Amino acid sequence: MPTPPADPHLPAVHLRPHRNWINDPNGLVFHDGHYHVFFQYNPYAPQHANVHWGHFRSPDLITWEELPVALAPTPGGDDADGCFSGNAISVDGRMLAFYSAHRTDRWWQPVTTAQSYDGGHTWTKRPELLIPQPPADTTMYRDPYVWQHDGRWRMLVGSALADGRGAALLYESDDLEHWTYRGPFHTSAQGDAADPAGWECPQYASFGDRGVLIVSDWTPQGGPSRVTVHTGHEEHGRFTATAPPVRLDHGPDFYAPALLKAPEADRWLLWGWSWEARDGSWAHEAGWAGTLTLPRELTLADDGTVGQRPARELLALRGERVLHRTGHVTKSEPAELGQVSRTFDLTAALTPDTSGTSGLRLITSADGAEHLDITLDPAAGRLTVDRNRASLDPRARPGTYAVSCPAVNVPGTPVELRVVVDRSIAEIYLASGQVLTIRFYPVGDGPWRLQAHTTGAGDTGFTVEAWDLRPSGTHPSPLFARQEQHT
Template identity: 50%
Template sequence: MADDHIRDPHLPEVHLRPPANWINDPNGLVHHDGWYHVFFQHNPQAPTHDRVHWGHYRSRDLLRWEPQPLALTPELGRPDEDGCFSGNAVSHEGRITAFYSAHRVGHPWQPVAAADSGPDGSTFVKRPQLLVADPPSGVTTFRDPYVWRDGDRWRMLVGAGCADGDGAALSYTSQDLAEWTYDGPLHRRADAAPSDSGIRTGEAWECPQLAVYEDGRALLLTSAWYQRTGPSHVVAWNGHRDSGDFRFGTATRFDHGPDFYAPALMRAPGGRWLLWGWSWEARDESCAKEAGWAGVLTVPRELTLRADGSPHQAPARELDGLRTSTWLKATRAQCGTTSVLGSVGPAADITVRVGFAGDTAWGLRIMCGTGSADHDDAGYLDLEIRDGALTVDRGHASADARAHVGAYRMPLPELVPDGEVELRIILDHSIAEIFSGSGEALTLRFYPAQCESWTLVSRGLASDAVDVTVTAHELRTPDAATAG
């Protein structure tokens, strides 16, 4: 969300971020004393990842966010003097306790530190002693604590890479949030070879997060990191409780886009699991320096489990409170034809339902600006359904040659003859978050020449007619929204 003095057309309106400079991982997501608190990695001085602090917003309704003072600041002479890196937070005994990675340049691992807030959760005092000063033997990468209440004790995961090549989520327990005992890995696995059919899971695991559901099922999220190339993608592990601990099975890709990383969980009132992720810039670093900002948090997502234990993602229901200026269009897409469905503002929430006959193919072109179906000089994003998947191609979406290109596939298991596919697309200037009705997600960034409006164009790709219904809502800025 931006202040009025920033006029960058690529700066999102409804996605949470500070007005300027750097943001990366969401941290410390917690509901405390009637407020949703979202902390995040933030460099308040420049749009670069350097000496990061913890920025902080809070909200009553997940729509309107109030900026708060910086929660954590690196301090010379302390273990965090080069950065207060990622972690999480809990609400306990009338205060928020934040757990974070204390970063020192040149140190191969990041010890676990903590800070406690006052009653309102707006200011923090760091604890004088580290909670975990050194990693266990055989661990070469160590960072990003995640703490939660498990029955009569507290538990903590820390992301790790091991000398034997395994990535791991290491487990600790505590009775008082102060003294911690190492229990061993909660889960670990070696990275798959590039030639293997299995999903790659990383040489080290960053930002481990665990959601435990009432029926005993669990979902572990880990962010795959590589020594040579750094952050890569997010892995979901379905699991369950087993004799008081957890067992995990299948690994799947959590988000199928190129620009999603380090998601963080929040246990919301009513038992919902909410999640925010970091969407980095898909352009050269020089672009971010020119713009004066880099990175954005995704919209909050509701995280549930499907029957097989795999994750189901959808935008949080509160996002409906930002909708305005709705229109609906139904059409039949004939083979080889294109037709304009309508236009919508730069921040939009679009639902598309596509009913197929025998041939399961259809395309949606999201054009920058208004115009005819053939006028695509200003750039466009192409979505194409066929062969059991959605392919999103941003090769023509950005005006600046320094922006990244590529096409990305999201599986659509519901795509069958005589079936229906539903897509929900959250567009916001330079970010698209796309969700399928079956709960898959794909996030990507792009930078069109201007972002005053989008025009939706239907493309008939099937050999027979396809029924298409589009419901489009413009999204108002959160400051103008009515509380839900």
Template identity: 55%
Template sequence: MTETETRATVALDTHFPAVHLRPPAHWINDPNGLVFHDGHYHVYFQHNPHSARHADMHWGHFRSPDLIHWELLPVALAPTPGGDDEGGVWSGNAVSHDGRLTAFYSAKRDDRRHQPITSATSYDGGTTFTKRGSLLIPEAADGTTMFRDPYVWRDGDSWRMLVGAALADGRAAALQYASADLDDWSYEGIFLARPPHPLRDGRNTEEGWECAQYAAFPDGTGAVLASAWDPQEGASCAIYWTGREQHGEFQAAATPQLLDHGPDFYAPALLHAPDGRWLMWAWIWEARDEERVGAPSVWTDEAGWAGMLSLPRELTPGPDGELVQRPARELLSLRGERRIAAAGRASAEQPVDLGEVSRATDLTVTLERGGRLRLLTSRDGTEYLDIVHHLVSGELVVDRAHASLDSRAKGGSWRFPAEGPDMTLRILLDHSVAEIFTAAGRTLTLRSYPVGDGPWRVQMGATGVGSAAYTVGAWDLTPPGQGVGRDADS
């Protein structure tokens, strides 16, 4: 397809998001260079501006004064033919300092095993960058089998950097570097390293970490975030450890945690906002017919686009050692018409239809044990997404086995840990994605691809022989202007 034909196809795609950030077409993955600079929040991201495949990595660029009104700017960084990054400008971050913006990224070449670190500087508010011209950290640390994705932050009068790695001894690691001037960096050793550790849903923390990030909280605690990478299967899941930094190393709690309990969330990246909040975005990938993440997909080629960024989340330390995630408070301003305000009881024999909702909807739900919310997306009721508060275990089960009548869409069910006799949720639906937040601050993100011909409807029911109480509110999610990400050139 020509570029014009691709954009025309994407514009008609009912799965394309309304409020999640992504360019008008083609591939997007990791958020990069999240920074507040020159009066704007800047969100850069991995982007192939030429196709919907995972290749030819550039840095795309959004900016916003308020986290609501986003402007898509021209591509900020592109590979240099014959240069150190000719194979792609891969993931990293950015810092604002002395009126300039400096981006740090992984420089990829096909003739190198590792991805060394380099930088580029912008003096025009982050729109155009001048590359350093030579590698910043040309060689990976000794004993590494994987090395990529710098994360730089200010620590007093100096600068620090984490780089994701896999070690030859089988451990995954976040390696640390230090600098006084953002230009000369010294290796300071391992910040955190762990062998693969099982997680509650059958996944594990893997042998390599990508996109290692660090948040230091006001109470003296901190969290290391990473993306678990399997040497054979590739990208797996987002994980974290809480703990404290002592003597230049991170003393982590014994048990790692899933950052998101769903199947389609990866590469989280942090932004320390001017008001002190830790904000986080991540890559939400597709769940179409690809064999594994990043593999070619016939469906994706037909669609002309792949991936999106999560909505911004606020990250805070919780009382029990877990991280608490909430939708950024600014997102409340996206609420439009209220479609549902209801409370009652429902049973398996007598489900209750609450009415129609938009394909972009902000839902608040409280479910008693045994309760079920069903999002019906076909007129005959054969296509639906189920969210069930399990009667026996108390877990929240999100089941997409029937969420698409297209047989190419991935299925499966995913679970939250139990949180009490009632589960209170906020669910942000956007055409082909659901971001689900619990009252305790846990999250579950997953993709589904409804193709039914009916309006979307909310139905409350129950499992087992009894009935279950519910409370539901639903508002349209209304992007400012007409279609975030559709009306700007990349």
């Protein structure tokens, strides 16, 4: 198979096949010494159609092997129009995948399964649907998530209720074969029967006697999509939230995250789908669309705050340190920090003058006209990311996005950031655990360089370090290479 041409926007360290369509991460599981990441995948084109389950595995979250397609639609079968989202478990020496069987002639996606006894190289589908019909009061039904609780198996299914509420429905089983419906595990607070909103891709993580429920909000009219996180506790099959839901990621390009329980106690990993923020014709020309985020560690603080940070293993991707600058900047002139590659990992501590804004600018064109801004705004108490001038190509989507950052209002207190940029995706992490994911598409011909700037009357202190990132070592297995020759 010929090597694909270089694409300056194709991520180098984020997980995705080298071509075609990818969306939701699915079936995340640790099995037989490997982390397995499945994902919705169209092996034929960069568009959402012909949904299969693609498959990567890794022993260390650094080196990834692309295995053959795990699940493919069966012509004329219950999943004839797509093997949609779900999850997987490791049990009795096998991987057991639960997924949504999609057909365009029904509005719901029944739950079914497939299993593998050879580490995910080959799969056998269940001959009949596991849960063929949804409860009577639902208007949307898909995306199973299975886990073990007190010796029994539980399953959440994403749903919309007839009264307009989003819901995660609960099933229980003793043997993974016979499932009993227990009712809603948790629902949204309000509903609108005229324009119902559903919950897709429900995910649940337990931290001792506390729990974190993650849902992807879906509206049939194509309204804004977001991912919300609910914290609380579960009792007798019902989840009680102890705080209002909040956004899991504050960027515009993040959806449908999935959880993986790591082998270490109380360690949860999370991947999300980052879609394209450019015109579909551009993605079609490029031959690929979508990427998974970096693996993140999900944490739950004593005060109930849910946090995220890049998985600790990713430090091993750092190569040469290309920046190490400490100093101050005033509004009279920005501070030039130096050049970075198109794929880098940056840490920054900014001590802003609270009389104005301050931040970092990633300049990607020789004349400075193309740039991405990350700005601390003390007056608004937030961090903003502005991509309005991040691409000179008008087919790229503009916008400014914000996340609350109370620390910016405390004089003399540094605001700590970690920013991972990978060609066309940036993940911005605050030390508080909040994160903002954004896509951008630089086309300028200059070397990339960083500046620090401020508009305040005083000065802003900064300490900035940056490392080039080595490619993550993704490679196809021999079986996958043979399979590619026939697609």
